[in-house]
Amino acid sequence: MRQPNVLFIMPDEMRGDCLSLEGHPVLETPVIDSIGEGGTYFSRAYTTSPSCIPARHAMMTGLYPSSNGMVGYRGGIPLEFPTLAQTLKDSGYATSLVGRCMHLSPADEPYGFEKRILGSTYIKDDDYAKFLKDKAPESGGIEGIGISCNGREARGWPLEESLHPSHWTVSQARELLGNHEGDQPIFHVTSFYSPHSPLFPPQKLMDDFMEMELPNLAIGEWASPPSPEEYENDIDSPRVNMKGEELRRAQAGYFGLIKHIDHLVEGLIDDFKEKSESMDRPWVIIFSTDHGEMLGDHYYFRKCEPYEGSSRIPFLIQASEEFGFKKAQKCTTPVCLEDIMPTLLDMCQVSFSGNLDGKSLVGILRGDSEGVRDCLHTEHATCYSKEQGFHMLTDGSLKYIWRPYTGQEQLFDLNEDPNEIVDLSCSEGHRQHIDNFRRELVSTLTGRPEGFVENGQLITGCDYPPFMESMA
Numbered sequence: 240m241r242q243p244n245v246l247f248i249m250p251d252e253m254r255g256d257c258l259s260l261e262g263h264p265v266l267e268t269p270v271i272d273s274i275g276e277g278g279t280y281f282s283r284a285y286t287t288s289p290s291c292i293p294a295r296h297a298m299m300t301g302l303y304p305s306s307n308g309m310v311g312y313r314g315g316i317p318l319e320f321p322t323l324a325q326t327l328k329d330s331g332y333a334t335s336l337v338g339r340c341m342h343l344s345p346a347d348e349p350y351g352f353e354k355r356i357l358g359s360t361y362i363k364d365d366d367y368a369k370f371l372k373d374k375a376p377e378s379g380g381i382e383g384i385g386i387s388c389n390g391r392e393a394r395g396w397p398l399e400e401s402l403h404p405s406h407w408t409v410s411q412a413r414e415l416l417g418n419h420e421g422d423q424p425i426f427h428v429t430s431f432y433s434p435h436s437p438l439f440p441p442q443k444l445m446d447d448f449m450e451m452e453l454p455n456l457a458i459g460e461w462a463s464p465p466s467p468e469e470y471e472n473d474i475d476s477p478r479v480n481m482k483g484e485e486l487r488r489a490q491a492g493y494f495g496l497i498k499h500i501d502h503l504v505e506g507l508i509d510d511f512k513e514k515s516e517s518m519d520r521p522w523v524i525i526f527s528t529d530h531g532e533m534l535g536d537h538y539y540f541r542k543c544e545p546y547e548g549s550s551r552i553p554f555l556i557q558a559s560e561e562f563g564f565k566k567a568q569k570c571t572t573p574v575c576l577e578d579i580m581p582t583l584l585d586m587c588q589v590s591f592s593g594n595l596d597g598k599s600l601v602g603i604l605r606g607d608s609e610g611v612r613d614c615l616h617t618e619h620a621t622c623y624s625k626e627q628g629f630h631m632l633t634d635g636s637l638k639y640i641w642r643p644y645t646g647q648e649q650l651f652d653l654n655e656d657p658n659e660i661v662d663l664s665c666s667e668g669h670r671q672h673i674d675n676f677r678r679e680l681v682s683t684l685t686g687r688p689e690g691f692v693e694n695g696q697l698i699t700g701c702d703y704p705p706f707m708e709s710m711a
Contacts, residue, residue, distance in 0.1 A: 240561050242332075242587050243521040244425040246511045247579075250500055251291065251339055252435040252542065253528040255284065255551035257497050265451045266494045268501040270508070271555065274526050278557030279568040279604050283635040283653075286530040287575050287617045289542045289549045291342045293705070294529035294576060299323055299341060299350065301580030301595040304618060305687065311620025311628070311705025312543070315344050321593050323580040324426065325351030330589040333423045335415055338408035338430035340365075352428075356411045358404055360432050361388040367407055375402055386437045390474035391481065391540050393492025395442030403441060405433050405496070409503040413510050424520060424587070429507060433496040434532070438488075440495025448491035448498075456486070457548070457658035461649070462537040477543070477623045481535040493534055512559075521561040523586055525579060527554045537659070543622045545631040545640045546659055550617060552576075556604060558586070565606040572610030573635045574600060575617070616683050620705040628703040630684065630691075632676050639676035643691055646699035648673065 257263055260272040260280055274280075286294045288304045288311065296302075296309040300320045304310040307320055328334045328351045335354040340362075343350050358367025360381050372380050375398055386392050396403050401410075412429040419425060433440075470476035481489060508524065515522040533539035533548040542549045554574060558564050577597030584591050585599040602608030614634050621628040625644045632639045633653070640649040650664040650673055663669045677697065684691040688708075689701045 241520050242424045242589075243523050243558070243561075244511065244515045244518065245327075245332075245427065245523045245525070245583060245587065246508070247426075247428045248431075248504055248507070248524070248526045249339075249428060250431040250433060250497070250528045252530060252532045253497060253553055254531040254534065254548055255282075255553050256547070257434075257494070258553055264454045265448065266497060268497065270501045270505045271526055271553070274508075274524055274557045275555040275569075276567050278524075278555065278564055278566060279570055279600075281554040281556075281570045281572075281574045281600075283571050283633070284527070284552050284554030284574045285550050285615060285617055285633070286528075286552050287577060287615070288619050289530035289544065289617070290619060290622065291529050293619070295341045295343065298529070298576035298579055299343065301577050301597040303577060303596040303616070305707070306594070306596055308707045309705070310618055310707055311703075312622050313705035314342075316706055317345065317348070318343050318350060321591075322350045323583065324349075324428075326580075326584065326589060326591055327351070327426045327587065328353060330587070331423065332426045332587070333419065334426045336428045336430060337412040337415060338404075338428075339432045341430070354415065356415065358408055358411070358432070360404055360435075360437055366411075367404055370407060371402060375399075378402075384437065384439060386439060387474050388435075388437050389541065390436055391438070391479060391485070391489045391535075392474055393438035393445070393488040395445035396439045397442075400441050403439075403499070405431055405499050405503055408432075409507050413507055416507075416510055416514050419514065422518060425514070426583075426587075427511075429504070431500055433500060434493050438492025438496065440492055440499050444495035444498050445491055448494050449487060451491075453487055453490045453494075456481070456534075457536040457660065459537050459658075459660050459662065461662040464538045477541050478538060479535055479540045480538055481540070486535055490534065493532065515559070521559040523556070523558045523562075523583070525556050525583075527576065527579070528552050529576070543619050543627060545617065545619075545629045545638070547653075547657065550631065556582070556600070558604070562586070562604070564604040568604075568606065570603055570609075571635050572603070573612060573615035573633055574598075575615060578611065614679055616680075620703045622705070625703075630680055632679055632683075637672055637676075639673070639680070641677075641680060641697065643689075643697075643699060643701055643703055646697070648677075650676070 598611035
């Protein structure tokens with residue numbers, strides 16, 4: 240079989256439950272769903288570090304945060320490991336990226352992408368910013384829209400839809416694919432900034448969702464609201480107590496951005512399949528994201544948390560008939576972003592001599608295997624406060640959380656309690672599970688430079704910086 244063309248569709252900050260395939264109460268995503276319906280949908284997919292920089296480092300290298308060194312949010316650190324894009328480029332692929340950058344440093348280093356057309360909502364001189372300034376100079380650019388690129392405020396996009404960053408991203412991607420000449424196989428990433436804030440979907444979508452009965456927040460029995468001083472005067476606060484109109488607008492803005500992406504990618508997928516057919520090449524489509532969004536659940540906004548809204552992500556893979564993969568397959572084994580690189584290298588018939596922590600999912604896609612790991616470890620270093628850093632373990636059914644600064648533990652039954660309302664960590668009936676997870680975490684963290692383990696015991700109060708200097 241010839242090497243396939245690959246299309247990776249990557250929104251930013253998209254929750255794993257925001258698919259109609261997941262039974263979402265108001266959000267319909269038929270185009271995104273179709274990827275899973277024509278292939279495999281991984282319902283227990285997680286980011287191993289839920290913020291943009293460590294998540295993208297992990298995805299691009301196939302290495303866990305503890306292996307590549309980036310265990311939290313910190314910019315300015317060059318990536319010292321081979322990337323997926325560079326490996327495919329070195330093997331003869333035409334590599335391209337349109338839209339949101341991969342958040343790697345230095346910003347002008349392509350890390351294997353031969354062509355980059357970059358568009359964000361906060362970089363003043365990238366390709367999209369120049370486009371908007373040219374097409375709508377009276378708008379004042381992206382800053383003229385007037386809402387935060389990290390906050391919870393929401394309003395409809397005030398300009399023509401063709402000027403929206405998501406629309407621009409897909410238009411540029413379709414044009415780039417259409418202009419591809421020759422027989423060189425394609426690895427292309429369409430990278431959206433949405434549904435990351437700013438929450439500004441096209442006005443019609445904003446209005447449509449505002450008219451719906453939107454879902455209630457998940458508020459755990461264990462969760463406590465912030466004091467008003469913590470967030471009322473800070474639109475970017477990670478701790479919130481959203482309700483009423485503020486909550487409805489944030490939800491409508493977020494869901495509207497996802498619905499917009501679902502609408503836009505239909506043409507992109509059609510173009511990609513037609514291009515692959517004209518090249519007589521098989522094809523692969525992957526849809527996933529870097530991390531999720533708490534969206535008010537448990538009094539949190541944004542990411543960096545171990546809870547489902549922040550850490551669980553959509554992950555769908557479909558391939559052309561030549562691969563013989565199963566269709567409409569739901570997989571409940573834990574998978575992660577690191578699995579993308581070995582999976583694609585396997586499917587693209589590309590050898591790799593370096594280290595990879597991720598696992599090829601080809602056996603699962605074929606229906607020959609039920610899983611690639613028994614337990615998945617995720618983490619995020621201190622970000623907004625020392626108490627926030629965490630380590631999490633999940634086998635796909637239970638989730639164990641340990642906060643290294645305070646020693647707090649939590650345990651959730653994801654099958655019976657997917658919204659993580661009841662913390663079972665103090666339940667005598669689950670003492671054995673806690674002990675087992677604690678031993679697993681001790682094994683995972685032994686030898687880490689932060690000093691999380693001493694004499695076979697978890698140690699609290701350790702410094703937990705976002706970059707492991709010893710890995711540099």
